[in-house]
Amino acid sequence: MKHPVRRWLIGIAAVLLLGIGVLVLVVRAKLPTDEQVAARIAEGFEQRFGVALKVGNAHWALLPTPMLVLEDVATDQGRPITLKRVRLQLQLAPLLHRVIALDQIEVESLVLPRASVREFRGKGPKPKEGANVVALPAPWTLAPVPVEKVRWRDVVWIDRRDIALAYDGELSFDPQWRPRQLRLERAGLASPVRLRLDRESGLDRWRTRIDAGGGTWNGVTRLETLPTGKLRVSAELEPRQIDIESLVQAFDRRTSVAGKVSGQTTLTAEADTAEDLGALMRSLHTRTAFTVQPATLTKLDVLKAVTTAGISRGGRTPLDQLTGTLDTQGSEDGVVMRYTNLKARSGVLTASGNLKMFNRKLDGEIAVDLVDGVVGVPLKIGGTMSDPELSLTGGALTGAAIGSAVLPGVGTAIGARVGQQVEKLFGGDKKPAPAKPDSKPAPAAPKASSPRKTP
Template sequence: MKHPVRRWLLGIAAVLVIGVGALVLVVRAKLPTDDEVAAKIAEGFEQRFGVPLKIGSAHWSLLPMPMLVLSDVATGQPRPITLRQVTLRLKLAPLLHRVIALDDVEIESLVLPSASVRAFRGKGPKPAEGAAPVALPAPWTLAPVPVERVRWRDLTWIDRRDIALAYDGDIVFDPQWRPRQARVERAGLASPLPPARLRLDREAGQDRWRTRIDVGGGTLNGVARFETLANGKLRVSAELDPRQVDIESLVQAFDRRTSVAGKVSGHSTLVAEAGSAEEVSALVRNLHTRTTFSVQPATLTKLDVAKAVSTAGISRGGRTPLDELTGTLDTQGTDNGVVLQYSNLKARSGVLTASGSLKLVNRKLDGEIAVDLVDGVVGVPLKIGGTVSDPELSLTGAALTGAAIGSAVLPGVGTAIGARIGQQVEKMFGGGSKPKPKPSRPAPGR
């Protein structure tokens, strides 16, 4: 664990220590100007990453506390990474002994377009074990805890679909870049959405963190771990227990939409592995999760199963209430987004039961379900297609017309059972027409 973690996290701290390295040069060069400090930082950044850096302004001071402030920073890319301001505060006593220790790093309004961040993968030298992210002039060294605390406000990540999500947070570090405490929270959520936040607390100096997540009005609590495998790879894992998380509030907090409503509970495992020479971002790309879940009650908010069966055609829109929806969700990170695979799906609504599977890639749906409608023995096959925002249901195979439904699911019975299926669907989902009133009897003598 010790060696790969240090290499990766030293890489993350490179930009911060570049600024500190500039302060070291300040001391050695005897008070250069702010412009000279800004130029030196931009030069060091481009040498390390091969990407130009523009700094609007820089200001440094040695007393009463060594401090460096950079403002209006932007990378020289088609869609630049931008930073309104970063403030680095150093500890004076270690500095007098030529040891660099940052007391606090404060980041304000950092915008990270995903395409621009990907341009940094694999760039720059990999620091050797125990080395600084940038070359420090002898005899300068890093403290055992180079950065005590990092705080950020309005850190915005822009994904492949151009969805921008802002976060606030802070991390307090132990030696070897281990977080002692961490907090990350979705910023700017509009009422009435409940907070969405993550909190980590290290357990007695171990590579275990108590994990608490508040989202969707419920919780996902558990334990996260770091470990080094026999092959030298780093593994990050976690076990969490979702409890009464409102699905619609959960996805809306991250500017997404869902076709299922209800409160979910279950058990989740998360595992990510990366080689010792890879960046920390590889852990995110390799992340795999598995969740067994139960939603009671549940509602399909954009699908009407009864309509799909009774009309024997493509159905879009509508709602389907369910007493319970259970299944397993596997997610796998890739370079082209996250693949979601639902398996062992089972739904129940009164005497209705249904089972199936579903795959979701780049918002496109592909799956099948079998709906048991007549006394629990007749399975009507339905195809799930379309997109998350516009899902659709249709009959599969030979069951494409109302007259063929019965023969498709129970050969030899014909259209009569097809009609019965339609009636059962309407009844089980609470639909159908109201009973017709009995005709009034004619008055005597008419």
């Protein structure tokens, strides 16, 4: 009986293979060619977003695994969004039941100029509440997990300053589009800068680990639905021994502070839907209480600004410690950065103040104490990130001149304190009568010099 059984099995296999072959031939005869697929994708994209799309090549197959590959894709814009290659691998069994389930999406060399991406804001039909993110013609539906994993290599974001940054990574999903794992890394760096998220046993909490600047920035990230219906992303993180210069250089930026930072960070962002990534980024707010010890101001010489009573650019200021709080807030035109409660210490010199940074412009004030709170010198911070400057304010310059006449040597510093009081009395940087040496501020000079009795 062995030979008849074997012949039966071979015959059944042959019939099945022949049937599958005929089925594939019939399906391929009814389904579009590669060129037709490319044309339909371009047409559908333009209908949905109002922007023309060029698809250089398209290829699809049913066996052995359903897949679609697009190459040399570009939008018809002044500065096009370009994509070298994307590959979509589908699951066959759900597809036979008109259910879309992708095993993997692979993206290679996607270039995203910021201005071009913004042109898509508000375009395309919005899905109704409770509907799928991807609109499908009936009776097609999405699987509970529409996409198992997305991988990308050399995805480049070009920001408003034309700085191009490349990223590699991968993202896997749970139901309801919840990320199960995320790996994101700045591409091509000798010192790694990477983010890792791992979901905690089905909860809307993710263990968060960041490696940057030779240190760590670890903590927990949460997702919650507010009573208003909006979604909120929040995180509590702890930066530990992160080299500031290395971190900033990884994003092709420059910094005026050198040293290793530690502290506590909170992060919040809100959007109407989880899919509105742009709204999340624009609403992003962070708050970091930090300590840098030791620290160096790499482009400013504070002591020179105090002793010369003039505008100071360049130089360095070594500090034993720098502390403060940094608030960042996203906006339509960039990120606003505010430093508050800044306190610096270097030997007998201490300083405190506040600073705002926006579009690389600096605006702030600090008060420098030469003997730990005894002699306060008010300085104005201005200029840009690449060329910061320190100078005495208008009223302080007047007081400095008075002090120099009364007490040569330390008169500049003490006189500046006089000028600071003048500014408080008359408001802002106005220069009315207090600018005259024989006016009211003059008698204040001996009072400010009272700490000279200490030696």
